[in-house]
Amino acid sequence: MSLFFDVNMLLQGCAVYLHALRVVLLFFLAVALAPSFAAPATVNVPDDQCLAHDRQGLLKQHADLLDVYRAAFFNDAQLSAARHAYKAQREAVPQARAGLLPNLTAGATSEVTRLERDEPSLSRERSGTTFRANLSQPLFRIDRWFQLKAAQSSVDQAELELSAKEQNLLLTAAQAYFETLRQLDAFAAAQAEEAALLRQRDQAQGRLEDGASSITDVYDAQAAYDNARANRQLVQRKVDDAYEALERLTKHSYTSIAGMKHQMPVEAP
Numbered sequence: 324m325s326l327f328f329d330v331n332m333l334l335q336g337c338a339v340y341l342h343a344l345r346v347v348l349l350f351f352l353a354v355a356l357a358p359s360f361a362a363p364a365t366v367n368v369p370d371d372q373c374l375a376h377d378r379q380g381l382l383k384q385h386a387d388l389l390d391v392y393r394a395a396f397f398n399d400a401q402l403s404a405a406r407h408a409y410k411a412q413r414e415a416v417p418q419a420r421a422g423l424l425p426n427l428t429a430g431a432t433s434e435v436t437r438l439e440r441d442e443p444s445l446s447r448e449r450s451g452t453t454f455r456a457n458l459s460q461p462l463f464r465i466d467r468w469f470q471l472k473a474a475q476s477s478v479d480q481a482e483l484e485l486s487a488k489e490q491n492l493l494l495t496a497a498q499a500y501f502e503t504l505r506q507l508d509a510f511a512a513a514q515a516e517e518a519a520l521l522r523q524r525d526q527a528q529g530r531l532e533d534g535a536s537s538i539t540d541v542y543d544a545q546a547a548y549d550n551a552r553a554n555r556q557l558v559q560r561k562v563d564d565a566y567e568a569l570e571r572l573t574k575h576s577y578t579s580i581a582g583m584k585h586q587m588p589v590e591a592p
Contacts, residue, residue, distance in 0.1 A: 387581040392496040394573035396489075405488045409481040412474075419474040422467040425460040499572050503565040503580055510562050513555035520548040 386394075396402065435450040461467065524544040530536035570576050 385579055385581055386577055388497065388500050391500045391569060391573060391580070392493060394575050395492055395496045398572075398574040399488075399492055402485075402488050402492055405481070405485045409478070409485045412477045412481040415474040416471070416478055419467070419471040422464065423461065423471060425458060427456070427458045429454075429456040431455070496572060499565070499568050500580065503562070503569060504582055506558065506562045506565045507580075510555070510558045513551070513558045517548070517551040517555045520544070520551045524548045 432453045432455075433450070434453075435448070437448045524541070524547075527536055527541045527544040531538060531541050566577060569580075
């Protein structure tokens with residue numbers, strides 16, 4: 324009996340020791356693996372509430388390049404789809420990482436047993452509470468590793484696509500903005516040329532009345548003025564087309580846009 328008791332106690336002690344050793348090993352394994360599963364660096368994607376709040380400051384009549392880009396940023400359907408796709412792909416990484424992290428479950432059970440007998444009179448009551456906890460850690464699951472790597476690759480690809488669409492939108496907005504400025508400069512030059520040729524025509528008409536020039540000079544001045552007026556009308560249509568391109572890009576109608584500010588100091592020689 325004594326030998327059996329000693330062996331039984333030894334087996335129970337070994338079982339407790341092995342269980343404690345297993346818990347400690349799982350804990351240190353989880354701590355060691357945690358840094359390798361750290362969340363990857365992500366770009367800041369504004370949510371819908373921030374976008375709706377920022378739209379309130381965009382609608383102004385005199386816009387510069389930044390205003391045009393911001394308006395296009397908030398109204399571009401492809402860029403909005405890329406932002407939502409990136410946010411959706413980013414949510415898949417924590418889900419895939421969860422399959423490689425330790426899983427801890429705990430619970431408790433409380434029982435009350437009451438025994439009553441009439442003959443002979445007997446009443447007994449027994450209660451107890453059982454606590455249990457279970458910590459599990461997959462040591463090696465190649466399929467879950469592949470799932471995590473695939474999720475991270477999808478996030479990287481979605482981030483690159485989002486960045487590419489943002490850069491493409493910036494280039495498109497800059498081209499539309501500078502094209503509008505170029506047409507406005509051309510329109511101002513056409514107006515100045517038309518006004519100058521109008522004065523030359525009037526001067527030629529005055530000299531004809533004074534007998535200082537011929538009718539040919541008047542016809543030449545009139546032809547030059549008509550050509551300048553037609554050119555001004557053509558440039559006016561190009562200005563309207565440039566503003567329409569801005570409106571299609573930003574979903575907002577502008578009456579004028581601000582030019583670039585040249586703040587580089589120029590020193591005298």
